Amino acid sequence: xxxxxxxxxxxxxxxxxxxxxxxxxxxxxxxxxxxxxxxxxxxxxxxxxxxxxxxxxxxxxxxxxxxxxxxxxxxxxxxxxxxxxxxxxxxxxxxxxxxxxxxxxxxxxxxxxxxxxxxxxxx
Numbered sequence: 177x178x179x180x181x182x183x184x185x186x187x188x189x190x191x192x193x194x195x196x197x198x199x200x201x202x203x204x205x206x207x208x209x210x211x212x213x214x215x216x217x218x219x220x221x222x223x224x225x226x227x228x229x230x231x232x233x234x235x236x237x238x239x240x241x242x243x244x245x246x247x248x249x250x251x252x253x254x255x256x257x258x259x260x261x262x263x264x265x266x267x268x269x270x271x272x273x274x275x276x277x278x279x280x281x282x283x284x285x286x287x288x289x290x291x292x293x294x295x296x297x298x299x
Contacts, residue, residue, distance in 0.1 A: 178202040178288040180272045185293030188262055192297070196257040198272030198290060206230040209275045210255045211286055212246060214268035214295075221271070223281035225257060235279060240266075262297045269294050 184196040198210070208229045215221040225246040227234045234246050245258040255272060270293050273286035280286070 180290035182293040
């Protein structure tokens, strides 16, 4: 079992930055893929970014490439999502998720989810 708890959401003006954190606990993480997803009101949950917990590879949705960065601190068992140059369309509830399948962007490929944290970007 993997437990995930997100934090760091809030209200920010367009062009601003926010950093989200996801504290993980439970099973060994070395071969786990950590992902960030988001869901805006009335829309489907969508992939944002993913990274292998053990290090190295990351991948992003086209809509956030160059603006968002996923990283992790293995000593703290925490994954981060640094969001820069935020746009109103980035407004959503952001979720942290874990999978054993690398490179996947489908919500169905992720077995463990956090409770979500709200990010609101004002224009």
